[in-house]
Amino acid sequence: MEQKTGNTEQLILEAAEKLFMEKGYNGTKTLDIAKNAGVNHALIHYYFRTKENLFSQIFEQKAAQLLGFFVDAFNKDYPFFEKLKIGIETHFDFLSQTPELPLFVLNEIIKDKNRRNYIYKKIFPIGEEILKRMTKAIAEEVCKGTIRPIKASDLLLNIASLNVFAFVALQVLFATDEDRQKEEYVKFLEERKKNNVELIINGLKIKN
Amino acid sequence: MEQKTGNTEQLILEAAEKLFMEKGYNGTKTLDIAKNAGVNHALIHYYFRTKENLFSQIFEQKAAQLLGFFVDAFNKDYPFFEKLKIGIETHFDFLSQTPELPLFVLNEIIKDKNRRNYIYKKIFPIGEEILKRMTKAIAEEVCKGTIRPIKASDLLLNIASLNVFAFVALQVLFATDEDRQKEEYVKFLEERKKNNVELIINGLKIKN
DNA sequence: ATTTAGTTTAACAATATTGTTAATCCTGTG
């Protein structure tokens, strides 16, 4: 039919990505992946040997993506509050594109020791790097008396909490029937983004 | 041996609770539950007929618990900032007792339509109730000029984000090797609790 | 001591799930 040869591997990867993100490792069956990709079940093993193999490929890519979000978002060079605002918004917008990503990665990390260990080696070095830059930026502002002192890790965790949880809430609140339309959905995100920037910045600024 | 008769059902429930919370519905096998409970595999079906049955019982109880946390935490009658502080801390302390609870419930809600629909009927009425009280309290403070205006749902979501995510982070950060001891773990939570109260309150107070 | 009801056990059945294989198809190349 319209099955152009040569794209089978890609079809499998796409179907697997969708299903794994939606249902997790244990909830996804290789048969479902095959059906969703529209290919014969055996091809999954032909191209990837095992389910675990296929999953790892996707998981590692997604974990790298999630981390990349943070790096990209908080590495620009702007005045402090600008940097903060842009960083939060950039991070938020990244998440908008794949709302299931953070929960997916967090879950699989928590549920599997091997994945945890793998991730640790990748995440920690980069995390430390971001924290170092942030710590310096914070110190400067504290000197100027514009913000209260805060640990960089706390600030980062605050941002991650608010941004990530917005999408967890999104999935729970809008995962049900059709009575809440796309429009409401978009509005919810807009408001949430604004709220997060406001809260982080208000929470830092010094009172009179 | 030491198996006192009559507690088998309880043994199964306890083992199931532990495993389901740890590995989720799909990650938990009835055989594992039996082994962990130290009972014959068939007893699980004798007492609960199906895995789904056993799971529902635990899930619904846990979901109710999670919701109860919110109700208990934000229903006391104190001055506004006190209420806020105590509410956040109470909620945080609840979560300390079962750190896996929120992620467990959120996940199973997201992954299964039936659970979603079930939960909706239970959660929404109570959620609305809390929001109504909060809206009134906020309006009063805004009139007094002590806080900036904010939607009750935003405030509640901010608190939930910060508190819940603290325990997600906890699981990820401390789920690995032994190099981070209990002591560090407790310190992390202490700091996080304080940080959350500060951020929420600072973020609300009016600047000069 | 017998009966009864609930409990437990081992063995089995049924299905789901992952993985394998040999045969077939297809496509480009000599």
Add this chain to the structure above:
DNA sequence: CACAGGATTAACAATATTGTTAAACTAAAT
């Protein structure tokens, strides 16, 4: 055209997982 190689298929194999059953056991009541 023949054929070499990867791509695909259907059928099968192996195991995991859930669920069932009939028989054995236990303790309390008669």
